[in-house]
Amino acid sequence: EADIYQTPRYLVIGTGKKITLECSQTMGHDKMYWYQQDPGMELHLIHYSYGVNSTEKGDLSSESTVSRIRTEHFPLTLESARPSHTSQYLCASSETGAPETQYFGPGTRLLVL
Amino acid sequence: TQLLEQSPQFLSIQEGENLTVYCNSSSVFSSLQWYRQEPGEGPVLLVTVVTGGEVKKLKRLTFQFGDARKDSSLHITAAQPGDTGLYLCAGEGAGSYQLTFGKGTKLSVIP
Numbered sequence: 001e002a003d004i005y006q007t008p009r010y011l012v013i014g015t016g017k018k019i020t021l022e023c024s025q026t027m028g029h030d031k032m033y034w035y036q037q038d039p040g041m042e043l044h045l046i047h048y049s050y051g052v053n054s055t056e057k058g059d060l061s062s063e064s065t066v067s068r069i070r071t072e073h074f075p076l077t078l079e080s081a082r083p084s085h086t087s088q089y090l091c092a093s094s095e096t097g098a099p100e101t102q103y104f105g106p107g108t109r110l111l112v113l
Numbered sequence: 114t115q116l117l118e119q120s121p122q123f124l125s126i127q128e129g130e131n132l133t134v135y136c137n138s139s140s141v142f143s144s145l146q147w148y149r150q151e152p153g154e155g156p157v158l159l160v161t162v163v164t165g166g167e168v169k170k171l172k173r174l175t176f177q178f179g180d181a182r183k184d185s186s187l188h189i190t191a192a193q194p195g196d197t198g199l200y201l202c203a204g205e206g207a208g209s210y211q212l213t214f215g216k217g218t219k220l221s222v223i224p
Contacts, residue, residue, distance in 0.1 A: 100143075100210050
């Protein structure tokens with residue numbers, strides 16, 4: 001079983017607030033990912049990292065930012081939350097090498113009022 | 114852009130029935146993963162297939178990767194209520210570390 005954790009699991013917050021979604025993995029994986037998923041829809045990649053101090057934007061444009069200061073930690077920050085940010089955010093990690101098998105955390109369900 | 118089409122989108126069956134869901138693309142993938150996701154949770158990996166024509170079994174679940182590595186199927190024998198969930202396929206593009214996800218098949222198994 002994969003050891004990847006996300007906090008908080010649920011977050012209800014007002015417009016304009018700054019929030020940070022936490023993601024940690026204990027598997028020593030170099031690669032980490034953030035996805036956004038709306039109900040009944042596919043996962044969209046918003047950020048990824050292939051190692052410490054490496055971050056890239058994904059296919060889906062997002063106003064969030066990420067950092068990768070430690071291998072095990074990949075937090076996502078929204079400087080000013082808006083109702084359009086309401087969604088489920090999923091963090092995943094994978095080890096270097098083929099095949100690309102990603103392990104997911106339980107997700108953070110965000111509601112911005 | 115690589116796209117993965119999953120069918121059917123929704124499936125509701127009685128306990129004990131068999132079913133097959135499909136994952137199709139016009140693109141070739143280096144590998145393909147199947148996940149099951151329950152409401153409010155993250156996807157859980159079921160299997161990874163790598164070789165064209167490969168068949169893998171996980172208890173009552175049988176996964177097949179197409180010979181040309183463009184499609185895959187998931188067959189469930191004697192479905193049980195515990196099989197209920199969203200089944201997602203995800204393909205790894207050649208030379209890419211990223212996965213392309215399908216929209217999923219939402220399965221309901223009625224007791």
